[in-house]
Amino acid sequence: MEQLGGTVIGFSNANVTSIQKGESLWDTIKMTEQYADVIVIRHPLEGSARLAAEAASIPVINGGDGSNQHPTQTMLDLYTIQKTKNRLDGLHIGFVGDLKYGRTVHSLVIALSHFNPTFYFIAPDDLQIPESYTDELFQKKIKYFKTADLNRFAKELDVLYVTRIQKERFPDPLEYEKFKGIYRVDEQFLQNVKKDMKIMHPLPRVDEIDKSVDNTSHAAYFEQAANGIPVRKILLALVLGRIK
Amino acid sequence: MARRKKKGRRGKEKIRAKKVIQAPKEELKRELKISAIDEGTVIDHIPTDATFKVVDILDLENHSGIVSIATNLQSKTIGRKAIIKVGGKSLTQSEVNKIAIVAPDATVNIIKNYDVREKIKVKTPDIIDNVVKCSNPVCITNNEQVPTKFYVLKKDPLKIKCHYCERSMGKEDIEII
Known part of the structure; x- marks a missing residue:
């Protein structure tokens, strides 16, 4: 926002706001819109961004609501796929890691479903993609496969979207211990993939992509992160009516 | 003449145990009678597993009039059903x-002077406003005072999706507010 010439009023900690005094999200938004032209909200509760959008008369951008959605990440993910693969249509896309709680996965699956993809959901049963998403894919007649084995469809993939097993999303720390480090994309894995297969990751990563992958032509995750800046700038300019 | 007619209608209110599947032979001869009500509501075609959900919805524990509940009755349309008769109550x-939401095939009969005055077939709406609690503990509706809203994805078996957190819920997760 500052690079666009705007200013930011906000807070990184809700404890310094009236939320601490028990103010509702609705009221916080009603107050904030008096001072701002656009609201960007990242909130741990699912559906918070939608409620904020209902409360506000100014544009609201969802910067991530719990494990539900992360639409701006999806926009930069789509941009990265278009840039690195020169197309969005008809791609074979794998998702690996925490597909249950991974909001970037949820949003990207819905967005890519408009481009005739084939999906490969790679996760243990307990972290598999929620049924509501596969129901939607079934209705749209989109082909998808579920597996716990990272290598099973390695040769098919045009893009592999890797996600972190998110410690903070597990209600039980013991459950996290069970799954951490379960998948690792490394040079050995890359021996079985298409030459132009791209690896993406919403970052931060822990140990799911080995550092040795960074210098290969497969790594697209730092470019992906960098794409976040122009994409989010454009989004702000669009909702503020500065570009059409 | 009118008196005889009334009696006949009362007769229709009897539910015959004869029709219950696998009832012991001696019991087949017996007849389960649920008394007719002169004023009130009869809810028929309730799936047996939803019987007490309907009791909760109508807060019948605190109802001062007559409440008759018959369950595990044979039904041509839904297999086994329950009937609830509530004296002195209009819904x-x-x-x-x-x-x-809990009994999509139910019929609501409005009884006046022992007569069925109106028969209403309940209809699952396309949007359910502020009736069902979201089963997702981290949904905004469970943490702020927000009326819930669900879209009906499938009517039979019922599947609904939260307007806010987008989580879908099956019949077994449904809790009425």
Whole structure:
């Protein structure tokens, strides 16, 4: 926002706001819109961004609501796929890691479903993609496969979207211990993939992509992160009516 | 003449145990009688597993009039069913809407002077406003005072999706507010 010439009023900690005094999200938004032209909200509760959008008369951008959605990440993910693969249509896309709680996965699956993809959901049963998403894919007649084995469809993939097993999303720390480090994309894995297969990751990563992958032509995750800046700038300019 | 007619209608209110599947032979001869009500509401075609959800929806534990509940009755349309008769109570539209969610095949009969005055087939709405609690503990509706809203994805078996957190819920997860 500052690079666009705007200013930011906000807070990184809700404890310094009236939320601490028990103010509702609705009221916080009603107050904030008096001072701002656009609201960007990242909130741990699912559906918070939608409620904020209902409360506000100014544009609201969802910067991530719990494990539900992360639409701006999806926009930069789509941009990265278009840039690195020169197309969005008809791609074979794998998702690996925490597909249950991974909001970037949820949003990207819905967005890519408009481009005739084939999906490969790679996760243990307990972290598999929620049924509501596969129901939607079934209705749209989109082909998808579920597996716990990272290598099973390695040769098919045009893009592999890797996600972190998110410690903070597990209600039980013991459950996290069970799954951490379960998948690792490394040079050995890359021996079985298409030459132009791209690896993406919403970052931060822990140990799911080995550092040795960074210098290969497969790594697209730092470019992906960098794409976040122009994409989010454009989004702000669009909702503020500065570009059409 | 009129008196005889009334008696006949009362007769229709009897539910015969004869029709219950696998009842012991001696019991087949018996007859389960649920007394007719002169004023009130009869809710028929309730799936047996939803019987007490309907009781909760109508808050019948605190109802001062007659309440008769018969369950595990044979039904041609839904297999086994329950019937609830509530004396001295007319249902509100909100109550009918709630019943539609747990008992989509139910019929609501309005009884006046022992006569069925109106028969309403409940209808599952396309959007359910402020009737069902979201099963997702981290949904905004469970943490702020927000009326819930669900879209009906499938009517039979019922599947609904939260407007806010987008989580879908099956019949077994449904809790009425």
